Amino acid sequence: MTGERTYHHGDLRRAVLTAALDVIAADGPDALSLRDLARRAGVSHAAPAHHFKDRTGLLTAVAAEGYALFADALAEAPDLRERGVAYVRFALGHPAHFQVMFRPELHRADDPALLTARARATTALRAGVSGLPDASRGGDDRLAGIAAWSLAHGFATLLLSGNLDEPVGGRDPGEVFRALAGLVFTQEDDSDG
Amino acid sequence: MTGERTYHHGDLRRAVLTAALDVIAADGPDALSLRDLARRAGVSHAAPAHHFKDRTGLLTAVAAEGYALFADALAEAPDLRERGVAYVRFALGHPAHFQVMFRPELHRADDPALLTARARATTALRAGVSGLPDASRGGDDRLAGIAAWSLAHGFATLLLSGNLDEPVGGRDPGEVFRALAGLVFTQEDDSDG
């Protein structure tokens, strides 16, 4: 399978998508060039457009795939704190997806696949707020949700942009976030430990 | 002064910088084109390069100016909570600066002006952590600092990307953040109210 060049690539869509993730993870979405991806896949410069329409289409596909994976990752977390840990781990484990997901100006806002996947992720994200102990909520679920999301998102974002390199040191970021959450949301009991 | 076209613009550097801020605030840094800025300033397409070297140079200048303004804004805040409020207000009040500041891949990392301004902002940012009541710190200043920064940065970032439009509604984001901080850092007394 590797090396056979027929007129039909076989799975050009996946190949381009994967190459795009490599480039984005290494140099950010701005460095993405359709023509470069075509070269990597060994096809003509216009071939990718057939699968993604244009650059925005490709990035929209990346975002949609990202939100789908994100929703899965969040759904596996048992409680709010672990959801936060999963949030951070996803950002570090899928930096390309994550970066593109939270840059709406890169997307086709009305793409059906994107909307569906994002809705699923949003649901998974909100699911856990009611699990917070009362003392931490201060009686306002919505505010607590914003706080939790902001904390996880800020931590993940700062990590990805290299702004927390020394403070975190070599420690596992997931663990650091667990400590953060413990510090910030006064854990009285919650589910497990 | 408006309309006089001499060979020398007068203050092309400032004019290009200001135009750049407009474009970035409206359409993000990706939409920035040196040639477009030149057109807006009424000069030839290569004129901006003389002041900023290249696109990266311009964005580096934006980031440097942003960090300088940011440091000033943070320095005026009396305590940690207000520093967070100032953080959020800065992000919303200077969206172009803020966006560029936290996208290191857009900068010339070794630019002296950038390094100086960022160092000043970092100092201002860290200054307030020791002001936290003990119960909130959990004995770890560094962790509390990360928590505070993550919360403010996450909230600001999510706001700017349009992800908190409905939850925040029409309320003043600074006020919302004040509430967030009160919820998250169990305020026992702190300075003012």
Added chain:
DNA sequence: CCCGGAAACTTGTCAATGACTAGATATGGC
């Protein structure tokens, strides 16, 4: 078997851009 339509891919082209070079013009110190 083959035939026709559709999907996948190629080739060619255009306008826009960033970067670079060389040259023209104004400015300010002396």
Added chain:
DNA sequence: GCCATATCTAGTCATTGACAAGTTTCCGGG
């Protein structure tokens, strides 16, 4: 008044995204 220099112009090149039109392969119906 004069010259070094900062500022700006004009011209060029390679790269890119987008689009149009043509070519090759695939696949299902007859």
